Amino acid sequence: MLESIALAAAKLLEPSGIASLLIGTLMGATFGILPGLGGILSMAIALPFSYGMEPMNAMFMFAGIMSSSGFGGAIPAILLNTPGTAQNAATCLDGYPMACKGEAGRAISIAATACLTGSLGGVIVTMALLPIVKPLIYSFGYPEFFWMTLFGLLTIVVAAKGNLLKGMAGGGIGVLLSTIGYTDMFGVMRYTGDSNYLWDGIPLVPFVTGLFAISELIVYTSRGGSTASLVNYTSGVSWGKQTVMGIKDVLSRPLAVARSAMIGAGVGIIPGLGGPVASFVSYTVAMKRSKDSKNFGKGSPEGILSCEVAMDAKDGGALLPTVAFGIPGSPDQAILLGGFILHGLQPGPLMLRDHMDIVFALLFGIVVSQVFLSGIGMLIAPVMARISLIPNRMIAPFVLMLVFFGAYMVRGNIFDVGLALLAGVFGYTMRRSGFPLITVVMGFILGPLVERAFLQTLQMSDGSYFVFFTRPVSAVLVSLCILVLLISLFRHRLKGRNG
Amino acid sequence: MKIKIHTPLVFTTLMLVLIAAMIVIGANYPKDVRLVPFIVGTPTFIVLLLLWLRYTFPQSRILNSIVLLEATDGIKGANSDFTGWGQVLNTLGWLLAYYICIFIFGFIVATPVFLAAFFIQKTDVNVTKSILIAIISSFVIIRFVNSLGIDLWLGAVPKFLPGIIGGSIIPPL
Numbered sequence: 040m041l042e043s044i045a046l047a048a049a050k051l052l053e054p055s056g057i058a059s060l061l062i063g064t065l066m067g068a069t070f071g072i073l074p075g076l077g078g079i080l081s082m083a084i085a086l087p088f089s090y091g092m093e094p095m096n097a098m099f100m101f102a103g104i105m106s107s108s109g110f111g112g113a114i115p116a117i118l119l120n121t122p123g124t125a126q127n128a129a130t131c132l133d134g135y136p137m138a139c140k141g142e143a144g145r146a147i148s149i150a151a152t153a154c155l156t157g158s159l160g161g162v163i164v165t166m167a168l169l170p171i172v173k174p175l176i177y178s179f180g181y182p183e184f185f186w187m188t189l190f191g192l193l194t195i196v197v198a199a200k201g202n203l204l205k206g207m208a209g210g211g212i213g214v215l216l217s218t219i220g221y222t223d224m225f226g227v228m229r230y231t232g233d234s235n236y237l238w239d240g241i242p243l244v245p246f247v248t249g250l251f252a253i254s255e256l257i258v259y260t261s262r263g264g265s266t267a268s269l270v271n272y273t274s275g276v277s278w279g280k281q282t283v284m285g286i287k288d289v290l291s292r293p294l295a296v297a298r299s300a301m302i303g304a305g306v307g308i309i310p311g312l313g314g315p316v317a318s319f320v321s322y323t324v325a326m327k328r329s330k331d332s333k334n335f336g337k338g339s340p341e342g343i344l345s346c347e348v349a350m351d352a353k354d355g356g357a358l359l360p361t362v363a364f365g366i367p368g369s370p371d372q373a374i375l376l377g378g379f380i381l382h383g384l385q386p387g388p389l390m391l392r393d394h395m396d397i398v399f400a401l402l403f404g405i406v407v408s409q410v411f412l413s414g415i416g417m418l419i420a421p422v423m424a425r426i427s428l429i430p431n432r433m434i435a436p437f438v439l440m441l442v443f444f445g446a447y448m449v450r451g452n453i454f455d456v457g458l459a460l461l462a463g464v465f466g467y468t469m470r471r472s473g474f475p476l477i478t479v480v481m482g483f484i485l486g487p488l489v490e491r492a493f494l495q496t497l498q499m500s501d502g503s504y505f506v507f508f509t510r511p512v513s514a515v516l517v518s519l520c521i522l523v524l525l526i527s528l529f530r531h532r533l534k535g536r537n538g
Numbered sequence: 539m540k541i542k543i544h545t546p547l548v549f550t551t552l553m554l555v556l557i558a559a560m561i562v563i564g565a566n567y568p569k570d571v572r573l574v575p576f577i578v579g580t581p582t583f584i585v586l587l588l589l590w591l592r593y594t595f596p597q598s599r600i601l602n603s604i605v606l607l608e609a610t611d612g613i614k615g616a617n618s619d620f621t622g623w624g625q626v627l628n629t630l631g632w633l634l635a636y637y638i639c640i641f642i643f644g645f646i647v648a649t650p651v652f653l654a655a656f657f658i659q660k661t662d663v664n665v666t667k668s669i670l671i672a673i674i675s676s677f678v679i680i681r682f683v684n685s686l687g688i689d690l691w692l693g694a695v696p697k698f699l700p701g702i703i704g705g706s707i708i709p710p711l
Contacts, residue, residue, distance in 0.1 A: 204585050204588060204589055205589065207581070207582070207585050208553070208582055208585045208586050208589065211557070211578050211579070211581065211582025211585070212553060212556075212557070212582060214574070214578045214582075215557065215560050215575060215578055215579055215582065218574060218575055222571065225568070225570060225571045227567070227568070227571055229564070229567065229571065229575070230560060230563060230564075234711060235709075235710040235711065236709070236710070236711050253633065256629075256633075257626060257629050257630065257633075258620065260629045260632075260660075261620075261621045261625040261626045261628070261629050262620075262621050262625075430661065432656075432660045432661050433657075433661055433663075435656075435660075436652065436653050436656045436657070437675065439633065439636065440649060440652075440653065440675070440676075440679060441679070443636070443637070443640065443645075444645070444679055444683060447645070447690075447691060448683060448686070448688050451688065451689065451691075452709050453640070453641060453691045453706070453708070453709065454709060454711060456637060456640060456641075457637060457641075460633055460634070460637050463633070464630065467626070468545060468548075468549045469549065470620075471545045471546075471549075471620050472545050472546035472549040472550065473546060474549075486574075486578070489574075490573075490574045493573075493574070494570060494573070
């Protein structure tokens with residue numbers, strides 16, 4: 040193992056290794072900043088370009104992309120309430136209110152520091168878990184996967200914050216919308232009518248981008264002003280000081296960082312859950328454990344910290360099932376699997392035996408890329424934060440242009456642009472009616488995963504529902520789900536009675 | 539006369555109809571296929587119905603006790619983030635116009651025209667600067683997309699200037 044560590048570290052110090060890592064980092068951050076593009080698209084674009092590279096350098100490039108898209112996506116989430124990537128949606132909850140209070144620099148600095156500590160934490164957890172990874176992953180069958188995904192879905196209830204019924208309705212609408220299209224489990228179409236366009240279902244990128252970005256664009260273009268104009272922007276704290284405050288916000292909460300890193304790495308290990316679940320679960324836990332939970336959703340530094348740390352820690356954790364079993368730990372790592380195969384590397388137990396240097400190259404790449412990006416991020420945070428002072432009507436056409444180009448680019452279908460527009464109108468009406476948007480997205484992303492796991496479990500047990508409760512890990516997870524639901528309902532009723 | 543639109547009621551009604559339609563259509567699917575639409579659709583419908591009743595009968599004590607804090611917005615007063623529908627429809631008009639322009643004339647023509655027109659009409663930027671900003675930003679994004687090897691949509695009109703306007707094939711809808 041030490042030999043593999045030394046080999047990966049030595050390769051990373053070579054000029055070609057550094058250059059590959061920097062290219063990946065810049066690419067991931069750029070795609071992360073642009074709403075609707077994100078890590079998956081940048082990985083997909085990088086994949087063919089990696090063919091001519093040395094395998095280790097290609098891994099550095101992929102590590103750079105995976106690691107940096109999260110922080111890149113946090114910038115529009117904080118400044119424009121528009122998550123650059125789906126996993127940054129939770130960052131909006133507290134990042135944007137901070138920007139509205141004139142603390143955008145502090146929020147970006149928190150995100151940069153949190154991403155760095157998260158990456159480091161995730162890699163440490165992953166390296167510690169490497170020896171015991173096999174029994175852990177083998178203990179997760181379809182029933183456990185179902186409960187874990189359902190747990191992610193239940194965080195909707197908490198994300199709804201005082202809007203329990205609307206949150207539940209939003210989640211339900213999201214799940215139902217996700218059922219549209221061809222279902223490969225049954226080989227039939229659902230709710231497509233005679234439309235060819237709906238065969239593949241509602242495409243994720245235009246839907247989510249439109250829902251968030253266009254609905255927000257309608258709000259701020261109609262309203263005018265600038266992001267930081269709602270309250271007195273000159274809070275008396277300079278941008279430079281805000282950057283330092285942001286670093287202190289993270290470093291002064293080592294327990295919260297450690298907890299979020301463990302949650303992120305833990306969620307990352309479970310295949311298919313990915314960043315959005317990691318950030319929301321971590322946010323929920325942080326809110327429940329925080330002494331200052333009332334400030335969550337109103338611009339809490341701890342809120343940003345919890346989701347950004349977990350989101351970046353997830354990358355390290357997600358590598359485990361990807362390299363150990365060839366099961367992608369997150370959607371972007373599905374493309375990484377393609378990268379392995381392209382470079383003649385067979386993911387699975389043999390990879391852990393024969394190519395540990397590649398595994399360490401990815402882990403080191405994630406950390407070093409984050410060191411580089413967070414350093415740059417903290418330096419440019421004051422500059423980036425000034426975007427929040429530009430009049431909204433100056434920003435709106437650029438955001439719209441990026442959303443329309445981004446919606447089109449993924450599939451090259453002009454109707455995807457129209458869908459993004461429709462989703463935007465739908466999202467705006469939802470916002471105006473008091474429905475939390477994020478619940479629809481959570482339902483839309485997690486719905487198909489829950490359905491698949493549910494039906495696979497039933498197939499596994501020949502139609503018996505007992506299997507959902509009788510396995511030890513399942514029993515623990517179902518108890519967790521019930522507990523979260525009951526606590527949320529109890530709090531909601533209590534809040535209602537107290538007026 | 540100023541017409542006041544009760545957005546939450548209208549939205550909840552539309553969603554009720556949509557979910558009801560999905561449940562009814564789903565009833566025709568085989569057992570396993572309709573399982574999730576039923577399991578998720580039925581409670582979603584009930585929740586939406588509760589909200590709808592709450593909006594329709596705001597004075598009902600029973601509904602208030604069930605729904606508790608829900609549905610108070612839109613009844614108590616407007617959120618400061620949301621302006622009147624006039625401004626919103628104006629913004630929507632711009633978005634729709636940009637999309638229609640792209641559909642007919644393609645990204646390369648529609649993007650600078652939209653940007654310039656928006657800046658001139660909606661901001662304090664003068665005409666020359668607006669046109670310059672529009673041309674430069676359109677050039678950058680178009681070059682970026684082209685550098686990724688993605689063919690941009692050139693418009694539904696017949697081929698007019700090859701590679702710039704027209705000739706794109708409309709995908710099946």
